[in-house]
Amino acid sequence: MTKFVYLFNEGNTTMKELLGGKGANLAEMTNIGLPVPFGFTISTEACNSYYDNNKAISSELREQILRALSELESKTGKKLGDPSNPLLVSVRSGAVFSMPGMMDTILNLGMNAETVVGMAKLTNNARFAYDSYRRFIQMFSDVVLGVDTFYFEQYLEETREAKGYTHDPEMKAEDWMEVIEGYKKIVQKHTKQAFPEDPEEQLFLAVNAVFDSWNNQRAKVYRRLNRIPDHLGTAVNIQSMVFGNMGEDSGTGVAFTRNPSTGEHILYGEYLINAQGEDVVAGIRTPEPIQALEKDMPAVFKQFTDTCKKLESHYLDMQDIEFTVERGKLYILQTRNGKRTAQAAIRIAVEMEEEGIIDKQTALLRVDPEQLDQLLHRRIDDTHVRKQLAKGLPASPGAATGEVVFDADEAEQLASEGVKVILVRPETTPDDIHGIVASQAIVTSRGGMTSHAAVVARGMGKACICGCDALKIDLKEKQFKVGEVIVKHREIITIDGSTGEIMLGEIPMIEPELSAEFKTLLQWADELRDLGVRANADNPEDAKKAMEFGAGGIGLCRTEHMFMDAKRVPFVQRMILAETLTEREEALSHLLPMQQEDFEGIFEAMEGHPVTIRLLDPPLHEFLPDKEELLVDVTKLQILHPDSTELAEKEALLKKVRQLDEFNPMLGHRGCRLGMIHPEIYGMQAKAIFYAVAAIMNKGLPVKPEIMIPLVGHVNELRQMRQLVIDTAKEVEQETGLTFTYTVGTMIEIPRAAITADEIAEEADFFSFGTNDLTQTTFGYSRDDAEGKFLQTYIEEKVLPENPFAVLDQGGVGKLVEMGVQLGRKTKPELKTGICGEHGGEKFSIEFCYKTGLDYVSCSPYRVPLARLAAAQATIRNKKSKEPVY
């Protein structure tokens, strides 16, 4: 018989897969003697068996739950449904990976018309008992019976107003009794059944509902975003209730052992007196900062801070802790590793290493490389005088500008049309997640730093402001007011999530700087990693940025970008339009000094680090005007100015454009095929490179050029182009009297090149895998069209696990990379290998590159820090190290 149910004292932290994160931690905390209300966990295996059993609880599982329940009853001395001493429980989901707010929770289960009387007597607090009962009906009806909370909220509001009250605490026991009757009628009306009064029935219905919530829409979206597998299932935690709403000596709160926004080592959180957990998370009342608890309840505060320290040193990580105080007694309801911003993740990792809590390798593994993106983005320029419209809580750092929208669906819609939006809501709920994903930033008028919006935004690295109560949001009119100022739907605002400020209009932003801790972490990464990181850079500015971000060289300099400059395009067009070789050489002679200047700038910026320069790659028509537009111009000119020279020029251009037109330009006359047909183009480029090398050498500076031939499919192509480069180098050597040190290699971006890599390696000093084209040609998907046409659907419907243009397809394209490396090194063991497709800046692909034995990855300068960290993590995870790796 499979054991599906575990009492809290039967589990521990290593059992996350079976008990979910929450269940494993509750068990662990119980075992280390913390004041955790007792309970039991129904395992994730039980969830899967529920799905296997046509969404029904088997008799075996039912029996185990009832047995655990009776253990819980004897431990607490209370009994479910006993009017004289009722046991009330919470029922919560708890997946293996934390999915905050994505699945369902039910509190106060066990309440009915009889137990509420018992509760009132026992606690001597009828108001509390009836308030708890109505909360339970509302929550249970929403989660289990599918009756929208809105009906209950509306009814409550009407009743409250009719009685002349403004806030819930003014409601008396009798008032709540009346509300309860009204609530039950709502349930009867919407479900055509009476509210279930039998606590055991309530319990099983609730367990079913939690299992079902594993597959609700928001949980599915969250899993997709966070790459959490669907088959894991959720555990269910049944825990005896403690009450934070028993009066002024009770309360509830959430705290982080370190600041989750900045990483600062101080207790950070908030609480509400006389409230239940959902009041804090739902953001309906704005809570007090945790430090105020010291004044309100000094003994509890001391016990709580001691517990926080104990938990942090036990789990060796920053903790996010939920607690409740019931009549002066502290209970810990939950602990988990706290979600944090990138900035906080780095500071916490570095400081914990410095405090001797963790080692460097652990510190490096603690920061998700993807998160670093947040820190490498722009923030508001401090020299700009800010005209603040309103200020809320700085819930998630970073700045953003966008159009105001009030609805998550609209945010998603507009974002898909390329509009930058900021989602403004009174508060957000997990149902808004798709709108949050699509928005630049989130603003709420209610709720604290641990409200849903804040937690989710921080996790995603989006700027967020919460609890900005100066904002009077009118959802019907689609506008908000701050004093006299009205901000309408789709007006532009700028927000600063680091200060909580909201400003009208667009505000100048500046480039980011790396913090001292960030630099320390990257330095550790560099010490540990066995994989080089280079940058893709096409001009001296990008090369400088690359150096600043710690690149070890340039892995790809796309020379065509130098051709695109407005001043150069006329010469490029002249070169393309040339009818004779002499004409073409004349045009090229204008381009040569321009290219040379660029190369000098790049070489100088790179201070002797290797620079891989790729010769011209795109089809030539990319430098000419669009065929359709040209046709329109020519037609107009034929009518209006039939004898003009402009018409003659445009007609000549059109003729050339038609000549160059191809059905499949990406499979057409591009890459080395250009150099093969027009060697004078590659010849000019090689000459420009060697003149630049000579100029740098003459300045006494170091220079390390690597010349790369693109799109090679047959060794003969490379042989000819390599010879051209060597001949050009000799020519310039003779002219300058210098001797150059350089290498000539190729991109591997056509399957045939990977398959014949042993032959190709005869002619190559290095291989650089161009995985953009290699993905295109391996899958046969156009890299320009696939994403807009069918790829999105493929990913949504899981035909493909990922977008192969973003995350390297290890099973297919990756095999070609492996083959290319192995065959290439068979011919030439010293062959240098790297990757310069977009995948070079993506963490999973970086790990693959490490495992495949590449020497380096190359990515955009802004992703270099990410790649340095990912390279270190790949090294730590895959190297057979004697040190323990966490």
Ligand code: PEP
């Ligand atoms: C590639 O194909 O992966 C590559 C880096 O070259 P480009 O993107 O310029 O075609």
Ligand code: MG
């Ligand atoms: Mg390419």
